[in-house]
Amino acid sequence: MTVFNSPSFDSHELVAFKEDAHSGLRAIIAVHNTALGPALGGCRFYPYGSDEQALEDVLRLSRGMSYKSALAGLPLGGGKAVIIGDPASQKSRQLLLAMGEFIEGLSGQYITAEDSGTGVADMKVISERTTYVSGVMDGGRFGGDPSPYTAQGVFCGIKAALAFRHKANSLKGVRVAIQGAGSVGRHLTALIVAAGAEVFIADFNAANLKLAQALGAKTVAVPDVLSMDVDVLAPCAMGAVIDEQTVGVIKAGIVAGAANNQLAQVIQGEQLRQRGILYAPDFVINAGGIIDVYYQRAEGSSEKSAAHVETIADTLQRIFRRAEHTGETTARVAELLAEERFLAPVKIAAA
Numbered sequence: 001m002t003v004f005n006s007p008s009f010d011s012h013e014l015v016a017f018k019e020d021a022h023s024g025l026r027a028i029i030a031v032h033n034t035a036l037g038p039a040l041g042g043c044r045f046y047p048y049g050s051d052e053q054a055l056e057d058v059l060r061l062s063r064g065m066s067y068k069s070a071l072a073g074l075p076l077g078g079g080k081a082v083i084i085g086d087p088a089s090q091k092s093r094q095l096l097l098a099m100g101e102f103i104e105g106l107s108g109q110y111i112t113a114e115d116s117g118t119g120v121a122d123m124k125v126i127s128e129r130t131t132y133v134s135g136v137m138d139g140g141r142f143g144g145d146p147s148p149y150t151a152q153g154v155f156c157g158i159k160a161a162l163a164f165r166h167k168a169n170s171l172k173g174v175r176v177a178i179q180g181a182g183s184v185g186r187h188l189t190a191l192i193v194a195a196g197a198e199v200f201i202a203d204f205n206a207a208n209l210k211l212a213q214a215l216g217a218k219t220v221a222v223p224d225v226l227s228m229d230v231d232v233l234a235p236c237a238m239g240a241v242i243d244e245q246t247v248g249v250i251k252a253g254i255v256a257g258a259a260n261n262q263l264a265q266v267i268q269g270e271q272l273r274q275r276g277i278l279y280a281p282d283f284v285i286n287a288g289g290i291i292d293v294y295y296q297r298a299e300g301s302s303e304k305s306a307a308h309v310e311t312i313a314d315t316l317q318r319i320f321r322r323a324e325h326t327g328e329t330t331a332r333v334a335e336l337l338a339e340e341r342f343l344a345p346v347k348i349a350a351a
Helices: 051-071 093-104 120-126 147-166 183-194 206-214 222-227 267-274 288-297 302-310 312-326 330-342
Strands: 014-020 025-033 039-046 077-084 110-114 175-179 198-202 232-235
Touching: 014 051, 014 093, 025 039, 025 051, 025 093, 039 051, 039 120, 039 288, 051 077, 051 288, 051 330, 077 093, 077 110, 093 110, 093 120, 110 120, 110 288, 147 183, 147 232, 147 288, 147 302, 147 312, 175 183, 175 222, 183 198, 183 206, 198 206, 198 222, 267 330, 288 302, 302 312, 312 330
Parallel strands: 039 077, 039 110, 175 198, 175 232
Antiparallel strands: 014 025, 025 077
């Protein structure tokens, strides 16, 4: 495995590997940029098909965290961790403790939090071996779970996109298709249904779909969700869902969801623009979770988290206006705005 030759390597500051035979841990931590502060990002537990796939994912995700934190106005850098394996069958207390030791060994260069395949309970186990962990706040509104704030940010972003594209100030009568009925997808469903919109949701997990149905969503088949005739498509599952094959079937006028790295390649952003589809860059709209875990670590309140998340709408409006003026894609505009912050040679105090 050659890190420097990886297509997703982007002058990352650190890429660390760990294999622990005793616990079965096989993990990678990537730190992309720490110009604004320590790298904070989630720990993903996923059954990658190969070590190379895991490396590509952690490199892309950590880079995205640099951009996400910068545009969210946080004093944080970008990092990510991946554990290679099936969380349903391979997760154990020993493995999580070993992960905590791995993180502790980096001496604060990387701060972890929950992600796909991990949760608050896992973070609490990891915190037995390291202090460099967020998302374990007891007594908070959601007990340390950042996913409601991620959903809140996406909800704000959808409203901002509708306001920009249609000058609409209400979701009543709007049709939204959500790909992914996990924690974020369900919280988003509840918010959108309460606002008067019609929600269609798809997921391979039948239990998650049942929970989403109880919130008022209508279920659809996974292969059909991307091509539904709706106003808004909200990808809220895994990344790279918009690729050469799927970009042409999207009928929604707005793509605004929580999934990371929704565009398989940069060209898909241009293809969406050419088709007149307004894309809310994922690392902007899904920043609610990282905002919340930052405030948890900074001993802030749920109210502060929620208020900061609301600013995502203003950031997106700024991006939409600039993209309309310059003719660039919204994704490129968002990257340029983020780079103005974290590429400047200024160090900000650690979180």
